[in-house]
Amino acid sequence: MHSHDEALARTVLDHVEHRLRLDPVPLGRLGDAAELDAALKGALGGGPCAPGDVLRLFTEHIEPTVVSCDSPGFLSFVPGAPTKAAALFDMVLSASSLHGVSWLEASGAVAAENQVLRLLADLAGLPGGAGGCFVSGGSAGNLSGLLVARDTARTSDGRPVDRPRIAVSDQAHSSIGSTLRIMGVEALVVPTDDHRLTGDAVRAALAADGDPESVVAVVATAGTTNAGIVDDLAGIADAARAHGLWFHVDAAYGGGALFSPRLRERFAGIEHADSLVIDPHKWLFTPFDCGALLYRNPALARAVHTQDASYLDCIHTDAPQEWNPSDYAYHLTRRPRGLPLWFSLAVHGTEAYREAVEAGRRLAVESAALIRATDGLELLREPELSVVLLRRTGWGPADYDAWSRRLLERQIAFVVPTVWEGETVARFAFLHPDLGLDTVRTILADMVADSE
Ligand SMILES: *Cc1c(COP(=O)(O)O)cnc(C)c1O
Numbered sequence: 001m002h003s004h005d006e007a008l009a010r011t012v013l014d015h016v017e018h019r020l021r022l023d024p025v026p027l028g029r030l031g032d033a034a035e036l037d038a039a040l041k042g043a044l045g046g047g048p049c050a051p052g053d054v055l056r057l058f059t060e061h062i063e064p065t066v067v068s069c070d071s072p073g074f075l076s077f078v079p080g081a082p083t084k085a086a087a088l089f090d091m092v093l094s095a096s097s098l099h100g101v102s103w104l105e106a107s108g109a110v111a112a113e114n115q116v117l118r119l120l121a122d123l124a125g126l127p128g129g130a131g132g133c134f135v136s137g138g139s140a141g142n143l144s145g146l147l148v149a150r151d152t153a154r155t156s157d158g159r160p161v162d163r164p165r166i167a168v169s170d171q172a173h174s175s176i177g178s179t180l181r182i183m184g185v186e187a188l189v190v191p192t193d194d195h196r197l198t199g200d201a202v203r204a205a206l207a208a209d210g211d212p213e214s215v216v217a218v219v220a221t222a223g224t225t226n227a228g229i230v231d232d233l234a235g236i237a238d239a240a241r242a243h244g245l246w247f248h249v250d251a252a253y254g255g256g257a258l259f260s261p262r263l264r265e266r267f268a269g270i271e272h273a274d275s276l277v278i279d280p281h282k283w284l285f286t287p288f289d290c291g292a293l294l295y296r297n298p299a300l301a302r303a304v305h306t307q308d309a310s311y312l313d314c315i316h317t318d319a320p321q322e323w324n325p326s327d328y329a330y331h332l333t334r335r336p337r338g339l340p341l342w343f344s345l346a347v348h349g350t351e352a353y354r355e356a357v358e359a360g361r362r363l364a365v366e367s368a369a370l371i372r373a374t375d376g377l378e379l380l381r382e383p384e385l386s387v388v389l390l391r392r393t394g395w396g397p398a399d400y401d402a403w404s405r406r407l408l409e410r411q412i413a414f415v416v417p418t419v420w421e422g423e424t425v426a427r428f429a430f431l432h433p434d435l436g437l438d439t440v441r442t443i444l445a446d447m448v449a450d451s452e
Contacts, residue, residue, distance in 0.1 A: 007051070008051045011055055020084055020087070024071055026064070026068065026411065027068055027073050028063075028064055029065060029067070029408065029409075035061075039057065039060070067408075067414050072432040073413035073414060073439060074432070075414065075443075076414050078282045078431065079429060079432055080431075081431055081433070082287045085344040086286045086341060086343065086344035093335055093336065093339055099334070100335060100338075100339075101324065101325065103321070103324055105315070106336060110323050110324075112336075112338070113339060115342060117338070118131075120258070123264075124294070125270065126271060126296060130298070131295065131323070132292070132294040133293055133325035133328040134290060134291065134292055134325070134334075134336070135293050135334075137281060138277050138282075138291050139179070139291075140291060140293075140329060141252070141293040142248070143182060143183075144328070144330050145248050145275035145301075146179050146217065146275075147330065148275060148295065148304045148305070149166065150183060150216060152300050153216035153246065161213075164214060164217075165185060165188050166180060166186075166188070167190055167202055167205060167217065167218040168188070169190050169221065169231065171192055171195050171224050171226075171229070173224070190202055195229050196229050197220055199235025199238050199239040200235065202240075203239045203242070216246060217247070217274075218239070218248070219250060220232075220233055220248070221251075221254075222251035222270060223253045223385050225253050225387075226387070226418055226427070228383060230384055232269070233268060233270050234269030237269045237272035237273075241272070246275070247273055248277075249275070249276045249277070251267075251277060252278065252279040254267075254385055255283065255292075256278070256280075256283025256357050257357055257386075258270075259284075259353045260361065261354075262358070263361060277292070283431055285344065286341045286344070287340055301327070306324075355433075360431045361386050364385070364386040364428070365383065370444060371444065374444055374448060375448065376392060376393050376394075376448040377390055377391070377393070377444060378392075380420055380425060386430040386431060389418070389426070391423070396424065397424040403415075403446065404416050407446065412439065412443065
């Protein structure tokens, strides 16, 4: 199984080349469970099969039933649109089993990943000592960052806080709720005015709380997933400083916008983050499972996350250049998943990233204008980043579902509805730089044509 097989390599690489050349990639479709069962029946558990036959099983049954998040028409959730350079380099990681646990084993990979983390830290305005690691995504980043917040907290007389709580907005991402449940930490839920957490709201919630001393951290969102709203980061940072709270910023989706000087203003205050999460697999065009986690003071994270085992002693030597990504999150074995972004950034230059990020933003602004000018459509708020929320006057949930299915069946787009202020509405998440306004026009035309 471990010897090089020329035919096998050719078969797989040919498919990869074919897939990379598709422009645009087909959107794909929803699979049927019975059909998939029938197609996959007998694939495993028996003797060997010809690689070409197994690959055909994949290309005919598996691949088409995975909706392509890298298609320009994928506007649901948060799309992923890796650059070809990043996608190809992701294969290099896999083909050479590159790993990235420690400086001892993987100094080159760690140095390159840290170069990317430094670039992100500079965009955010974090100090020179900031650092961290790449994790699988925003959920893992939020959990790892908030663990440090919880375990670092001390009372005014220096003791660990008995039953620490964390202040979160009622708009925080679902992974923050999961994180708190996993940690057994209670939330102080701060209500928002117009969906945006402010420093004043945090102060008011603390003032009204019976046990403000137990609140050890506050979570701000820099770009909500549902609506692209950036919290009042500067105000929250102020409130955090005044109350001695750890300031965690979840910029999993929005963080890519730091590449745009025009959008950077909205993030004022992000430079005060104690921990910061940015998902390159969202708005930084990197293949999946790439989240960046940064700490203002990495030593605090090391104290919480370093795993202690006799067989690991050799990776912790206190050498000044030593940096072990395993010390900055709740993981040990990891692939150096920052390298595809490193390669792509080096190949394309940061200016290309600014342009690609701004393309998504521009499309959101242009689409908003189109919606405003179309009878029967209502723009629900001015887009702040690249998410647009709209209503088709008179539609209920079933209408949005039918519209969504219709667009996918006709291979125009994959757009699923969301809920906004209790109502089912349409949502576009723009990200793919190749999407044109003409596709948005087609989608909107379908919405208004339908109920005439
Ligand atoms: C996507 C997202 C997350 C979760 O990130 P995953 O990479 O999906 O784990 C957390 N917070 C925000 C704001 C997000 O957009």
